[in-house]
Amino acid sequence: AQTVTQSQPEMSVQEAETVTLSCTYDTSESDYYLFWYKQPPSRQMILVIRQEAYKQQNATENRFSVNFQKAAKSFSLKISDSQLGDAAMYFCAYRRGGGADGLTFGKGTHLIIQP
Amino acid sequence: SAVISQKPSRDICQRGTSLTIQCQVDSQVTMMFWYRQQPGQSLTLIATANQGSEATYESGFVIDKFPISRPNLTFSTLTVSNMSPEDSSIYLCSVVKTGGTEAFFGQGTRLTVV
Numbered sequence: 001a002q003t004v005t006q007s008q009p010e011m012s013v014q015e016a017e018t019v020t021l022s023c024t025y026d027t028s029e030s031d032y033y034l035f036w037y038k039q040p041p042s043r044q045m046i047l048v049i050r051q052e053a054y055k056q057q058n059a060t061e062n063r064f065s066v067n068f069q070k071a072a073k074s075f076s077l078k079i080s081d082s083q084l085g086d087a088a089m090y091f092c093a094y095r096r097g098g099g100a101d102g103l104t105f106g107k108g109t110h111l112i113i114q115p
Numbered sequence: 116s117a118v119i120s121q122k123p124s125r126d127i128c129q130r131g132t133s134l135t136i137q138c139q140v141d142s143q144v145t146m147m148f149w150y151r152q153q154p155g156q157s158l159t160l161i162a163t164a165n166q167g168s169e170a171t172y173e174s175g176f177v178i179d180k181f182p183i184s185r186p187n188l189t190f191s192t193l194t195v196s197n198m199s200p201e202d203s204s205i206y207l208c209s210v211v212k213t214g215g216t217e218a219f220f221g222q223g224t225r226l227t228v229v
Contacts, residue, residue, distance in 0.1 A: 033216050035217075035218075042222070043152075043205060043222065043223045043225075044220065044222050044223075045158075045207065045209075045218075045220035047217055047218075047219075050216060050217060052216070091157060091158065093218075095216070095218070097216075100145070100146050100163060101163075102148040102150070102160040102163060102173075102209070102218075103148075103150075103158070103160065103209075103218055104160070105157045105158045105159075106157060107156070107157045108157050
C-alpha cells in the first residue's frame with residue numbers, strides 16, 4: 001500500500017521569503033500522480049500544484065514549484081515570495097494512475113506566515 | 116473545474132442517531148469519493164461511490180456504518196449511522212472528472228456528535 005509522509009507538522013516563514021515543505025512517499029507503482037493541496041481555515045481543499053510521475057520536468061504554478069525526485073520518492077513544495085494568504089494547512093497527496101482510486105494524504109504541514 | 120455543493124455544511128447530532136450528507140456536482144463525473152477528516156488530522160478515504168453498484172469501502176470502514184448511495188452521475192449521499200462522539204469529524208465529498216487527474220472537493224460537512 002502507498003504511504004505519504006510529511007515530517008514537518010508546522011513551518012513558519014517571514015512574509016516575502018521562501019519556504020520549502022517536505023513530502024516523501026512510498027509506492028510500487030510506476031504510474032501515479034502527486035499533488036499539493038491547501039486547506040485554509042474555511043476548510044475548502046484547494047489544489048496548489050500537481051505532478052505526473054512520468055514527467056521529469058518539475059511542475060511550476062506562479063510562486064509555487066515542486067522538486068520531484070522520483071528515485072528518492074520525494075516531492076517537496078517551494079513557495080516563493082510568501083504572502084499572508086498562503087497561511088494554511090498544506091497536504092501532500094498521492095493517486096495511482098490509470099485507475100479509479102482516491103487520494104492518499106500525508107498528515108499535513110501547518111504553514112504560518114509572519115508579517 | 117467542478118462545482119460541488121455539499122449539504123449540510125454543519126450539524127450537531129445526538130448520539131445514536133443518523134445523519135445523511137448530500138453531494139451535488141454541476142456536471143457528470145465518473146468518480147466520486149467520500150473522505151473523513153478527524154479534528155486536527157488529515158483526510159482519510161472512506162469509500163468510492165459507484166454509480167449503479169455498491170460503494171467500494173476502504174479498510175476500517177463498513178457499509179453498515181457508512182451507507183452510500185449514488186443514484187446518478189451528479190449526486191451521492193453518505194449516511195453516518197448510529198453516531199457516537201468519535202464520529203465527530205469533517206466529511207468531504209470529492210470528484211475526479213472523466214479523463215482528469217485533479218480531485219475537486221466540496222466544502223465539507225462539520226459533524227459534532229453530543
